Amino acid sequence: MTVYGLLTNKAVVSVEAAELEDTNALLARTLKDANYISFFTTGEKETRAWLIKKGTSAWEAAGVIHSDIxxxxxxxxIISLEDFLQQGGESRAKQAGKMRLEQKDYKMQDCDITTFRFNK
Structure with a gap:
């Protein structure tokens, strides 16, 4: 037996025409209403945002990037975005003691700046 996914016409977010002009605010509201948050990874070559559902553990978030991680x-x-901005970057936030070491069950917070440590 074959199972097919079906599409619906159910609205995800209802907006007024004026709200369509500020697409950044509309996107932020839509993601919040859909119960999504983001976290960041950063390195020498790129900084990237990753979308996850609110309540996702650090272990699950690592899997969003790659199953090996x-x-x-x-x-x-973890460094909070607020601490990152207040301290002027990752290295200064670490020097100020703002980096936290979290285990698998840590619930990711919106805009966490994250480095995953893992065995290969």
Whole structure:
């Protein structure tokens, strides 16, 4: 037996015409209403935002990036966006003691700046 997914016409977000002009605010509201948050990873070559459902654990978030990171998960190094901005970057936030070491069950927060440590 074959199972097919079906599309619906159910509205995700209802907006007024004027709200369509500020697409950034509309996107932020839509993601919030859909119960999504984002976290960031950063490195020498790129900084990237990843979408996850609110309540996602650090271990599950690691799997969004790559299953190997999830399987070898050791810990997540977390800096809040607020601390990152107040301190002027990742290295200064670390020097100020704003980086936290979190385990698998840590519930990711919106805009966490994250480095996953894992075994290969």
């Amino acid at each position: 999830q399987q070898g998960f050791i810990r997540a190094e």
